Amino acid sequence: MRIDLIAPPYSGHLHPILAIARELAPRHAVRVLSTPSAMAQVARAGLAGVPLLDADAERVLDAISDPRHAVRNHPLRMHRQLRDALGVMARFAQALRAAYAQAPPELVIADFTVPVAGTVAQALGIRWWTSLPSPCVIETPDGPPAYMGGLMPAAHAGARLRQALARRAVRGFKRGVHWLHRRRMRALGLPQLYRGDGSEAVYSPERILALGVAALEFPCTWPAALRFVGPRLPVSGRDTPWLPPRAAPVFVAGRRHVLVTLGTHLRWAKNAFDARVRALAAAMPELEFHFTDGDVTAGHHEHSGNYQRLAHVDYARWVGRYDLVVHHGGAGILYRCLAEARPAIVCPQDYDQFDHAARLQHAGAALWLRDLDGLEAAVRRAFAEPSLFAGLPALQAAVRACVAAHPLAELVECDGDTAP
Known part of the structure; x- marks a missing residue:
């Protein structure tokens, strides 16, 4: 199967995609699509890479990912980041359409920070999965919502009510921002943030690969498409294949x-x-x-x-x-x-x-x-x-058990047999 994996150049998003790609590569034709600055790591990982965007777009991405101050849940700072990100995403979508005009893959697996990859894939009739390194950020109908300062599970009725209001506030904020940028959102293939069943349109309706374990997460009702497959990490005790060699830390015996x-x-x-x-x-x-x-x-x-x-x-x-x-x-x-x-x-x-x-x-x-x-x-x-x-x-x-129970090559092949 021809599979494209897509991620921004940030380590927390690119590295899981590289690990997934290396796992799939022995049995599938795999490419990694990212920005030019990520191509050196892709090559060191022994993978085929496709660079998209240019140095100017990378500067914008760098400012978004590494601002001069904390963003947290500050609405104006979040809004500015989204505005800048939408401009880059429009250029990314255009580059992706051009790349797929000649050689479209059979499956796209995209990091959750690149939802435009999914909208482009769907428009072209290509299957699309989401890679999600932080499962807690996805909206659920119950449980504590993310981006509210680290809420714990509700211990009583009052806490449950506060969390329900917090979930509504998160959804209301997202809807408001979407409305402010509705023209650009429609151009990116996101006329609505939520589907008819209430699920978020920025995540794949077919499969969301949650790169974590349910044992760490708080109880909630997960989307039907979400499956915990465990974190995809480089082998312990060995150098990460896609990183350049560095001098080792100095460890002092007995300390x-x-x-x-x-x-x-x-x-x-x-x-x-x-x-x-x-x-x-x-x-x-x-x-x-x-x-x-x-x-x-x-x-x-x-x-x-x-x-x-x-x-x-x-x-x-x-x-x-x-x-x-x-x-x-x-x-x-x-x-x-x-x-x-x-x-x-x-x-x-x-x-x-x-x-x-x-x-x-x-x-x-x-x-x-x-x-x-x-x-x-x-x-x-x-x-x-x-x-x-x-x-x-x-x-x-x-x-260990979650990763061992979910070999991704088999998951791709099994879901591929049952895909519409």
Whole structure:
């Protein structure tokens, strides 16, 4: 089967797509479509790549994905991001139509941040699936909605009412923004945000590959198209195939090590976080602290006493070596910690990271740090009270079992036999 996988160049979205593509490639004709800056990683992964857009569009995407300040649920900032994204999506749709004029695939698997890939595929009669690294962001008729600061499951009738109102607020905000941009939305093939059955039109009606485990998520009624297939992660203890080689972190024998990461974006937060971690290293000389900028293009490595600041730490290769991980709640590092059963402190900065923090703490897999001033106390508590992470073994087993039970090549072939 000819399968195209589509993602933006951001690590949290591109890397799962590369992992899926490598899994499908032995049995199917696979291509990865992204922006030109992603093609080097696609090639290192041993995959065929198709570059779309240009350097100007990539600059806009970079500003959207890595703003100078937190966006969170600030309506004006979210609106500005959407406005800029719609302009890029229109150009992306045009490039995709041109690419498919000559050689359309039989199936498109697109990251959820590129819904226009689905509308183009549907218009051309091509099957379309959605890849969803963060299942919590999808709307459901019950349970706590996402992007509301990390809501926990409702414990009483009043909380259930507040969450119902929050779900209505989220849907109302989306409808309002859609109405403001209705002409551009129609041009992108999205005349409505919701189908007749209430499901969100930006996700595939046929199959949504939820790259997580149900055991971590809060109880709710998932869309019929959604299937949990587990996170698709590079092999543990080995270098990630599509990343350039980097100098290894320095591990000191007999010492406990702490990794601190805010992922590949969030540049506005990293220097402040770095200052905090330096102070923490001075206050806790018995520990080794490694802070990573998440920059796969740089090569700096600063080492001073028990503190290291590194350009990049390969999660697949090194997370299993750390005794504690402090992270922002991104899906990639979240599931790498669960796969390695690594205790974590989650300090969310933006987007769905607050929702991930709530789920991890509720499951006994991490501490949710709401105020950076409490970082030292949280680190000391994490080492002093291992029972706080009692949920890790069960979640590690759930991750392994879910991935093993859902080989994607077989899922594609099975669903292909029953597709209309």
